[in-house]
Amino acid sequence: MQKKQLARAALMVVAGAALLGAGYVAGTHRSTMGSESAAAATPSSDRTDPKTGRKVLYWHDPMVPNQHFDKPGKSPFMNMQLEPVYADEGGSNGIKIDGGMQQNLGIRYATVRRQETTEGFDAVGTTQFDESKADVVQSRVTGYIDHLYASAPMQRVTKGAPIASLFVPDWLAPQEEYLALKRGGVDDGMLAASHARMRAMSIPDGVIASLDRTGKAQTHITLSAPETGVLTELNVRDGAMVSPGQTLAKVSGLNRLWLVVEVPEALALQVRPGMSVDAVFAGDPAQHFTGHIREILPGISTSSRTLQARLEIDNADFRLTPGMLMRARIGAAKTVSRLLVPSEAVITTGKRSVVIVKN
Structure with a gap:
């Protein structure tokens, strides 16, 4: 027990x-x-990087940036050291680009401004000769080209420059008759009738005045350019026979040109005469040319499916020539306030357009 x-x-x-x-x-x-x-x-009380002396907000793994850590160490996700995010970097908001990379990439800053602009759309146009300002050089008599000063079409000419020298044999007889009557001392009625006959045969007043002054008949006349421009047509050669009313040459001026704008068919109903147009030369966007649509040409092009609108633009300094490609902005009557940024600052992805703003 x-x-x-x-x-x-x-x-x-x-x-x-x-x-x-x-x-x-x-x-x-x-x-x-x-x-x-x-x-x-x-949390760790020491949030200062001993190497740089900068204040640290947190540490993170760049591969998993949304996961924050209070202390440095190895990442639990990848076999790498955690990296600090400093307070002067603005945290995780926005994008920071190193200054050296900005210089290497040529990154520039531009100011966004608000401006009253007109609603409208963009189109493409080409410059053409203003056919309403074209002049023709014609012969009023039968004759022969004694000398052709112009050599080929599209040659530039100035006002008063000789185009061709014309030999007119039919002018010889009435002039000799007028000189004979004048030497014979006939009455003024006979001289006036002979004078009227010469004018009816298209003998210029300058030739008749020279006949009275010199007493010598003239059978040659020089046809000159009526305006400064370009010979768009040259229809004769040396020694060719010309008849009354025949066009020897056509001179188109360059001080005013037509701008023919190709408007897409989908926007054809929005175009009206009088709408403002601001056009820039494709080769130099700094060159601006303004005007208003004068007329809408009838018919849609079957190849490009566009409607043509025509306007006059000033070219007094002859900077433009026909055939130049222009980018045109067709504006409406009312204005709208918009933020304007340079076109080179817009990043187009295909579905949207993005602009990066510097804070």
Whole structure:
């Protein structure tokens, strides 16, 4: 009986020692976990990079930028060191480009401005000769080209420049008759009739005046350019015979040109005469030419499906020549306030247009 009591007492002592050991281990583990949790929950007080002296907002893995860490170390996602994000970088908002990269890429800044602009659309046009200002050089008599001063079409000429020298044999007889009557001392009525006959034969007044002054008949006349421009037509050659009413040459001026704008068929109903047009030369966008649509040409081109609108543009300094490609902005009557940015600053992706703003 005594032995059983001793065994029971020994068993209780062993059990108590086991319980005390388990309690000690559990308490130690709980204390350690609590301190670690507190350390993890408490943010690091030292947020200054010792290498650069800059204040650090947080550390992150560049491959997973949305996950932030309070202390430096290795990334749990990739086998790489976490990188700091500094306070002077503005955090994760916006885009920051190194100054050296800006210089290498040629990045420039431009100011956005608000301006009243007219609604409209863009189109393409070409310059043409103003056919309403074209002049023709014609012969009023039958004759022969004695000398051709102009050499070929599209030659530039100035006002009064000789085009061709014309020999008119039919002018000889009436002039000799007029000189004979004048030498014979006939009355003024006969001289006036002879004078009227010469004018009826298209002898210029200058030739008749020279006949009275010199007493010598003239059978040659020089046809000259009526305006400064370009010989768009030259229909004769040396020695050719010409008849009354025949056009020898055509001179088109360059001080005013037509701009024929190709308007897409989908916008054809929006175009009206009188709408303003601001055109720029494709080779030099700094050159602006303005005007108003004078008329809408009837018919849609079957090849390009465009409607042609025509306007006059001033070319007094002869900067433009026919055939030049122009980009035209056709504006409406009312104005709208818009933000304007340079076209080279717009990034077009195909679905949208993006502009990067510097804060």
